[in-house]
Amino acid sequence: MIRLARNDDLFQLQDIEKAAGEAFRALGMDSVADDEPLTIDQLRTYVAGARSWVHADGLDFAVAYILVDIVDGNAHVEQVSVHPEQAHQGLGSELLDAARIWARGHGMQRQTLSTFRDVPWNAPYYRRLGFEDFDAGSWGPELRRLMEHEAELGLTRWPRVAMQRPAVPPG
């Protein structure tokens, strides 16, 4: 079941991110796996803004989550993570769809994100879900700043790409 994240989920969200990040080690991206999850205070701002959703199991325990920012007026996926024990069941795709419905309900044009171009469960995965490359020439100032910040953090050691899909699925 998808529901809004609550403050009592936040330690679990950190655990999900750490567990999901382990997959990057297989590609030699240990620094990504070792990245500290967002702090409880940072996560709390998503709860307060009602911009974070979880997939909860039968005991109402969060097993996957998504965080959304508003970037240049678009719904920008800050993070989507699924606990590896619950992977490959479509939970990630359902959370992305839920956030897309929210974006549409708020009159936004696009769902955007930035991700690793060559990691199989990153850009190729999003492409299968209808995301396309978002060319730098079309970025607004906030997305540009965000991409520059990622470069400052050293994330661009592996190629990054911005992607977008329309908030209203093409019919």
Ligand SMILES: CC(C)(COP(=O)(O)OP(=O)(O)OC[C@H]1O[C@@H](n2cnc3c(N)ncnc32)[C@H](O)[C@@H]1OP(=O)(O)O)[C@@H](O)C(=O)NCCC(=O)NCCS
């Ligand atoms: C990316 C992620 C959110 C997908 O969640 P999910 O619920 O497992 O995804 P879905 O069930 O919707 O789709 C599964 C598909 O994703 C791809 N995928 C997921 N994990 C994969 C992996 N380790 N290697 C290759 N492809 C993978 C496959 O195409 C898979 O299809 P399959 O189940 O038929 O093999 C999840 O793998 C995750 O949390 N990864 C680590 C964190 C991360 O990279 N987040 C995105 C940062 S931009």
